[in-house]
Amino acid sequence: MGPYILRRLLIMIPTLVVISFIIFVIIQLPPGDYLETYIAELESQGEWVDPQQIRMLREQYGLDEPFLQQYWTWATGMLHGDFGYSFEYGLPVTEVVGDRVFLTTLISICTILFTWMVAFPIGMYSATHQYSWGDYGLTLIGFLGLATPNFLLALVMLYFANVTFGTSIGGLMDPQYLEADWSWAKFKSVLEHLWIPVVVIGTSGTAAMIRRLRANLLDELHKPYVVTARAKGVPPFKLLCKYPLRVALNFFIADIGNMLPSIISGAEIVAVVLSLPTTGPILIAALQSQDMYLAGSFLMFLAILTVVGVLVSDIALALLDPRIRLQGGASR
Structure with a gap:
């Protein structure tokens, strides 16, 4: 190695x-x-x-x-x-660039974690409960996530956050921290505003990963080594995690090289809509x-x-x- x-x-x-x-x-x-x-x-x-x-x-x-x-x-x-x-x-x-690279990196890492945390359990459930009502419902939600433009979802979430929680997302932090040095209060303000861009940017990627994980896991679950393990009495959850899921995760890991730059470069429109101080709007203006x-x-x-x-x-x-x-x- x-x-x-x-x-x-x-x-x-x-x-x-x-x-x-x-x-x-x-x-x-x-x-x-x-x-x-x-x-x-x-x-x-x-x-x-x-x-x-x-x-x-x-x-x-x-x-x-x-x-x-x-x-x-x-x-x-x-x-x-x-x-x-x-x-x-x-x-x-x-x-x-200043703090924009840090904020962009923070949003990207949180988006990747959000994508995996949501896609893994849903994809596993859909594969192990094929053609159930839960599978159909989650598939419908996944298709809606793929079909909804991120900028439209961003506008809806802006209204929802402002009306329900009283949170103004523009700037990714409260106005008094825009020019202030980094402190724990400023970091808490960023975390308070962070969840909306993470959800908006990660929605389409999550929906796509759910479909891919479901397809790959279904393919593995029908292979002879899984049938043999079941015949030997391996517990279902242990069998799922030790063999088929491990192989089905290969495409998740292989996507790391494309995921980081695609999240950063693919969120420019969302950053403009949400007024995020990230690298996307500056890159568009510079070009x-x-x-x-x-x-x-x-x-x-x-x-x-x-x-x-x-x-x-x-x-x-x-x-x-x-x-x-x-x-x-x-x-x-």
């Missing part, structure tokens, strides 16, 4: 280098840059733009340098914690305004999550399923 992890960590280095280059190419593909967009916006409002000042800004931020030089400056800066400068906010990227260093930093963050998530899922699969071997090749 140790040599495999070390080899994968070494492979991650050139992988992230290639990804960073592709990201930089993509964010440079649209014609022009942020300054040109900013000039066009000012001129459309009838304001005068000083060409000398624009030229100084291009020289200051290296926008007049060759493409490879700009990429080298950005890539080497990330190694030292310098992710570039956000033209839109007039601040370094690290200061713009629209061609704030390339801010957008590139977010995309690199998603790439790192994907690479690390795939590594974690591969290691967890090897620990969960004895049929999986990390060293490759045929075994006797």
